[in-house]
Amino acid sequence: MAACCDRAEARGVRVGLSIEHAVSLIGSRFVAILPFTPEADRTALAALGRWALHFTPVVALHPPDGLLLDIAGCEHLFGGESSMLALLAARLDRLCLPSRIAIAPTIGCAIAVARYHAAPHNNVSVEQVAEVLFPLPVTALRIDDVTADTLAEIGIHTIGQVHRIPRTDLAARFGGELLRRLDAALGLVPEHVEPHRPVAPLSEFHDFDGPVTNLAVVEFVAHELLTCIVERLSAQQHGARILEYTIRHADRTQSVVRQSLTRANQNLAHIWSVLHPQFQRLQSPFGVESIRLEVVASDTVSAHQIPLWRDDVIESRGDTERAFGELIDRMAQRFGNAVVFAALRVDTYVPEQAYTTRPHTDTQTDKGAPNQNVNRPSRLFEEPEPARVLAIVPDGPPARVEWRGAAFGVQFARGPERLALPWWSAPVMPARDYFEVQLTNGRFVWLFRESDSGRWFVHGEWA
């Protein structure tokens, strides 16, 4: 059983039962059993999404059976939010589609209320968000089953109960995702609708008369296709984010040249400069038969004013982002994506896990965890470096340190600051007692002692 009607559900039929069990529960010979076809369902949902474009231009699919409509600015065309809600329900009813609808200030709240509120149709104002959300079950936050089960085990069933737990405890115990979902539902962090666009992807194609072995010709055609694509993107005020060339060879194999751009870009010279090196590595001993260029992902770009004096004058934030994106693209092209990165704080006490690196993309709105503790060294070693330490009293501060082949006395020591992972985390990391230590040569280092083995390490320094 993948789904059933309300009447069957009233008789105790639940998703996951076998057909025989479900039929026996209904106890009737007149049961319609249809095959479960998820692909067909998705196609039908996409068709319903196109139908919903009557109400707003921004419609997203929320599989398996939901639609997200961004109605900001459209509601007055239908006489306000309440009228629009009633109209939408009536239209769906006319299509014989039972519906649960919620209008809310945030996407998370709308989804939670539509799927879990007792009333099928709701209009939630900004002031009512917390009041409506808090009684709903935690699963309404779109969290994974493991997190939901763990919360249930410790007696937390509603969003309100989750909200009452201190944020640092939540992040430490369940990771950032639960907090992010909660914040998104309450409108504390932005969440955007990824619109479902029922349009064909932008592409250009060239079929050679015969196999072409001269790769200079292939490069020329690839550049011409790119020129056409960029012109079409510019006309739509769009920029390319991901481009993909599919090159078919005469021996029936094909090569794919794919390039992701840091920011949406419609600068032909720049895009070709990062694509061109990949074409120089192309090999086709039997010749190329055809070449196709497709825009896999694109995004809107702000209008760009042509500068009056020089082309590098930064006029707006959009220009800054465009220029920065081109710089990162060039660096990533030369050194690889892993070498060019941004850093983001993570809510954890373990120093080496307290940040993460990620590529620069403008779709990321997460600013990371706040800086809760500034008492951290300016440099953290890639691996803690073993040291031999003498302490005057057991578990006391260091009095003498041997490190990197030299021995130092200790002028000043502050600590310990115990840092440990929660007991439920895996793998288990032994607790560490950190000391800020000034050596006799003046260096300030960050030492720690492992609680189980008693071994000492130097983990960083104030350089």
Add this chain to the structure above:
Amino acid sequence: MSGLHEAVRRVAVKYGSESAHPTHDRFETGWAEIDAALQGGLNVASVHEWYGAASAADGRKWSAPIGILAYLARQAWRKNPSAYCAWVGRTCLPYPCALENDLLSRMAFVAVHDAASRLWAIDAALRCAAVAVVVADGSQFPMSATRKLQLLAQTNRKPVLLARPPWECDALSAAQSRWLVSLKTEKCPWPRWIVELQRCKGLPMTFEKRWCVEWQRVTGRIHLSTALAGDAGQAQTTSRAVERSA
């Protein structure tokens, strides 16, 4: 408005009323005594070399003055907070948790090792209009490389803060200023460094060239040491008092 100022400046340059590479544009270090000595702070359109201290007994390992560089990078970046800061060089990357949130969110790290790659990355960052300041590992850079960077910094009017090892202190360089950072060895409950200005083109070196700076636990920033800086400390205290009364 910055774009308009830039356009007006270009017209002034075109008609000869202003130099194409102004040298008066400075960013404050935030250290009153040093700013006063430098006549307003460090030159924006220049390369500034900061020599770290040796960190191993054999003298072949060194510690880049990352804390000071991160602090100065933020001071320079604050003049144009919509822009980015590029940090180049794998061996002198800062611990991100020690950086302030605003700067960290506008920071691009380029973890390359060899000198040629670092030079290429600094060159590209300086030519990019979206970058406000470049901090880099400048070890093994020959004179020609520093000359190139100095010219690029002048042309693009951006500061370059280079971290260099102590054994390159006598190497030829075209940088506008050269600073030597050494550890303060007296006992202290927080890190302190001696910064010594060894060279600053365009300034008569008639003033005191050594200062003591220290890391503050509360803010995570670096301040001029008030306890042991003598006259420098007094100057800093006075400026703080003025700020409070204002």
